[in-house]
Amino acid sequence: MAGTRERIMDATYEALCEHGYASLTMQDIADGCDCSKSNLHYHFDTKEELLVELLAHLLDRFETRVSDAASDDPRDQLVDLVDLFLFGDDRDLEEHRAFHTALLELRAQAPHSDAFREQLTENDARVHAAVTAVIERGIDGGRFAAVDASRTAAHLLAAVQGARIRWVTLGDDAAPRTVREALVDDVIDGRLTA
């Protein structure tokens, strides 16, 4: 059962990257996980429900990744998170772009969809909490100056989001790199790291 769900989530992610949000169909997803459309409907009523589940699934994966962080140093963990948000995981950059292009379409639907808005709010809140926790650990351990951790996390996440949107909508490849350098030099190493 868990295996089926995992396969459906992988197929949803891949179909979303390939087709974008607007033209994605349940059939595209069924094709990708070798299950019938009726079997897929047994698990999920609508495309919207599937995408909400995908957002929850990606959030779980993100939190697992954060708790398995390679480094113990809060400064390095924070830089790793900025890189993860801007450049993705071990996936290739084109897939990261395709996913965030589709995610922006989905985000633009949030004012009209309670289900998307609630799940995106949950995702953003927990990502914000994870970044805040890293900054707080840095402050408690004397690695970081005593900043407002929650506000600094909001600042980092807003800048990452803005840079990613320039990249996916205008094809500006330099934006994520420029903003990454600014955040590392001016916020993480400039303001936070004493």
Next chain:
Amino acid sequence: MAGTRERIMDATYEALCEHGYASLTMQDIADGCDCSKSNLHYHFDTKEELLVELLAHLLDRFETRVSDAASDDPRDQLVDLVDLFLFGDDRDLEEHRAFHTALLELRAQAPHSDAFREQLTENDARVHAAVTAVIERGIDGGRFAAVDASRTAAHLLAAVQGARIRWVTLGDDAAPRTVREALVDDVIDGRLTA
């Protein structure tokens, strides 16, 4: 002739705020400027053309506003710009939100529309140039530390963009205020102002 164009632009802006991008029609715009649909079509072939012209028109207005800045102090000018981007001009906040909700829909179309992508690239480049110029003036006059002005402008604009998107998509009213405080305290007064 200039009067007609100005009236069409005002009507386009208002119709876009009221109807959003997807459901906006040429008829909505014609209704708002008391001109016939055929007269509107005489000036603009398509809704897309009208919206590209609106983006160019808003850019001109922005540049006029920057050149008429109330303060001579680059620090205050920069704070004013951040406030303008986040909270709008003398318009009310709900109109600012409606405009940026529609603008995000339009931005999400940019990967599929050369005309939108080119005009948005032009707008972003000139807004970035205006912010960079204020920072450079601050550096030249000894008001700011010798930072990378272009990179700092990209950082400020990305954070503003990210905060605005949280606000319009998730209704998070706190995001623009939190990011505004972080940018003023940590970047403008923290890093820039010596």
